[in-house]
Amino acid sequence: GEDVEQSLFLSVREGDSSVINCTYTDSSSTYLYWYKQEPGAGLQLLTYIFSNMDMKQDQRLTVLLNKKDKHLSLRIADTQTGDSAIYFCAEWEETGANNLFFGTGTRLTVIP
């Protein structure tokens, strides 16, 4: 079955870059996602990457995918205090169950 792992906590200083990592086991994942969840709020889709891509950049966000190692990362440049949240990695398989499987979430704390 699907298994998506993330480290639980990350602290960075304001202005530094943050890198949040995720590993997954399902090699047939078609899309991989990063969702952001602020306290008591819903899941906000930040970005996603198709499995045949290595990298995707969207303003301050850079997603890197190493399909061989089944490793996904999210880099946030110039991290701001408003970036403090829980970040969930998720994967979706086009030919399989039509739903998202989420990682355990990484709580990012930005220190002013």
Place this chain on the structure above:
Amino acid sequence: AAGVIQSPRHLIKEKRETATLKCYPIPRHDTVYWYQQGPGQDPQFLISFYEKMQSDKGSIPDRFSAQQFSDYHSELNMSSLELGDSALYFCASSSTDQSFKAFFGQGTRLTVV
């Protein structure tokens, strides 16, 4: 832009009571998903609907049922509530042409006392 609307935002029920959660997808989205997120946990898939038919089923207890109506809104019915049902319940929606892109609502926080 219109987002996924869930109601109520907060709900407090007693054990053994019944709760109904509602979800209004983004206009023109035909697929609805329900997820349950326990305290400090990642969201777990419960059930999904496409064009008013159940399309997939996850870890949804038999005490729960759901349906999608003709206007594409969905309701999650939860009976014989237990303390362990206390969680944040998310609804998400997607469209057929971008089924890989699910947008989530703000969630309904259910507290069972």
